[in-house]
Amino acid sequence: MSIRYFNILMNHLEKMQFEVTAASFEELTGRETEPPDVYDCNRALLVTGGKGILHMDDRSFPMKAGTFSFLLAGRQHSMQAQRGETLSYWWCHFRASYADRAIFKEIGMPEHVSIPDPREAIALFERIGRNLLADQPTSRLRLKTSFMELVSVYLDHIVADTGIQETPSPEIEKLEIVLSYVDEHLADSITVEDLAGLIFLHPNYFIVYFKSLMGCSPIQYVNQRRLEVARTLLADPACNVSDAASRIGMKIYYFSRMFKAYTGLTPSRYKKLVLGTAKPVLGSGDPGEPRGQ
Structure with a gap:
């Protein structure tokens, strides 16, 4: 993926306003599957342990520890644990303003990246979860900062993963x-x-x-x-x-x-x-x- 595509994305991200609306940690065991749902918000999702499958529209993707996904609003999807596995994952929902267009699709951004060491991303999800519940004057600012760091981790691993090539519009x-x-x-x-x-x-x-x-x-x-x-x-x-x-x-x-x-x-x-x-x-x-x- 060309660095110039990232210049396009950076110009948008620097001007966009993000609002994190919800976040949680979940676990599925055996062949347990969460109910399929269509969310009005965009969704960031990080697998922290185990193996499973992400069912999205008419496609399925293998998920394992370190799989980090950004899913756009309006996509029906659900998570399923593999037999004998406990699939654990963090997720957060967010909205984006300023020319809110499917820029990820237009540039050809992958929906999933693999993070060999997800500890930094896990810490950011945990911080997001804490700040959503905190009642302090600076909580919203800390929440926004943590989310932007999370986006940066995702982008860093797109750059590192030279095997990912999507077709831009x-x-x-x-x-x-x-x-x-x-x-x-x-x-x-x-x-x-x-x-x-x-x-x-x-x-x-x-x-x-x-x-x-x-x-x-x-x-x-x-x-x-x-x-x-x-x-x-x-x-x-x-x-x-x-x-x-x-x-x-x-x-x-x-x-x-x-x-x-x-x-x-x-x-x-x-x-x-x-x-x-x-x-x-x-x-x-x-x-x-x-x-x-």
Whole structure:
């Protein structure tokens, strides 16, 4: 799965609001089966022990300790323990807002991943369960934080599992062409017309299409990628501020202004801090920084 597909997903996840509505730990023994159900919420499910089968629509999936699944709302499913096994699992229900579309399906995200050591994920489920029942002012914030960490564990194991390959939708495949072009031409002038022409769309329609999938305008994305690349370049002792600006296609003054707005630091100050050469600064601002750098 391409890292650019993850860029698409990250742009959505960073802007989405998640609400965890329920969580619990369950066990099934023998050939015991939970009743089939269709949930209005999305469902995260982690097997902690034993073996069993997940029945979903007209398909069945083997489940064992470390199987981690994200199931979208509206899918009928049930869990069944294998003969002689005690199938134990954590689950939590959640809702997602902000352009709530089946982005997992469009990108081709797998419904299941395998986690060799599920202890971190188990601890996060336990924390979610505790915070759902806690009556403290910070419980909701802790709940959201724990859930986002849980999503991160899932994504980390998709990256690690190179054997999982799903087919993205045609819309995502077209977007891949655009994102590849941006990464390969950061040092060049990039216009909306250039990007729209790559996939034969009118520029006005392309802006709407791009924003619906990425959560930002094409030019916002180009500038974001330029600044992300610049941040990496500045960590290289051999690359000075002028070189970094040139390699991402920005004039030095514009680059310095954009980079400071993005990170809160001028490029040269950021570079010194990353390389461990910055001296402590008293007061506000960046004393000693060359203007425009």
